[in-house]
Amino acid sequence: MKQRIRSTTVLCVRRDGKVVMAGDGQVTLGSEVLKSKARKLRRLYNDRILAGFAGATADAFSLFSRFEAKLEQFNGNLPRSVVELAKDWRTDKVLRHLEALLLVADLKNTYILSGNGDVIEPDEDIAAIGSGSPYAISASTALMRHTKLSARQIVDEAMTIAGQTCIYTNDNVTVEELG
Numbered sequence: 001m002k003q004r005i006r007s008t009t010v011l012c013v014r015r016d017g018k019v020v021m022a023g024d025g026q027v028t029l030g031s032e033v034l035k036s037k038a039r040k041l042r043r044l045y046n047d048r049i050l051a052g053f054a055g056a057t058a059d060a061f062s063l064f065s066r067f068e069a070k071l072e073q074f075n076g077n078l079p080r081s082v083v084e085l086a087k088d089w090r091t092d093k094v095l096r097h098l099e100a101l102l103l104v105a106d107l108k109n110t111y112i113l114s115g116n117g118d119v120i121e122p123d124e125d126i127a128a129i130g131s132g133s134p135y136a137i138s139a140s141t142a143l144m145r146h147t148k149l150s151a152r153q154i155v156d157e158a159m160t161i162a163g164q165t166c167i168y169t170n171d172n173v174t175v176e177e178l179g
Contacts, residue, residue, distance in 0.1 A: 009132030009162045009169040010040055010052035012105050013140055014125035015151040018179040019105050021050040022155045024132070024163060025172035027057070037172050045071040048106055049078060050176050054130035055100030063089070063100055078104065082111045082119050090117035101129040107178055132166035152177060 023040035053060035
């Protein structure tokens with residue numbers, strides 16, 4: 001039986017003109033933590049776009065490379081770039097076997113992309129991917145609705161909660177911010 005590499009919580013919160021994305025550093029194989037300080041976020045297109053991944057690392061790097069090419073091709077137009085990447089991801093014989101999710105955001109838009117051709121724009125100003133995403137989304141939603149915390153403070157608190165709840169998420173968190 002093939003062991004799945006499981007890992008990650010990547011969270012994006014938008015509030016008061018700021019966009020904050022965070023990713024934990026844990027990579028797990030079966031019951032073993034292989035790495036605790038992985039970097040799962042990137043700044044793209046002249047630091048105007050944030051991107052995070054969940055899933056197989058090599059697959060994610062391949063997707064980042066393709067996504068950067070789409071951003072260049074469409075002059076940083078995030079909505080167009082994600083649609084074109086999703087089309088390629090779904091139809092290309094090599095790409096469609098990649099096992100990863102991408103979470104991308106600029107100052108106006110947030111999207112989750114999957115290899116099934118999904119381009120999901122969240123209803124709220126919160127999005128997350130990875131095994132810890134339900135915990136991070138729940139914590140962020142409660143904090144957004146019932147506090148005046150900044151986007152950065154919400155992300156910090158929600159990632160702490162996800163790290164305490166999800167066994168595939170740790171407290172070695174990388175944070176990037178736009179705005």
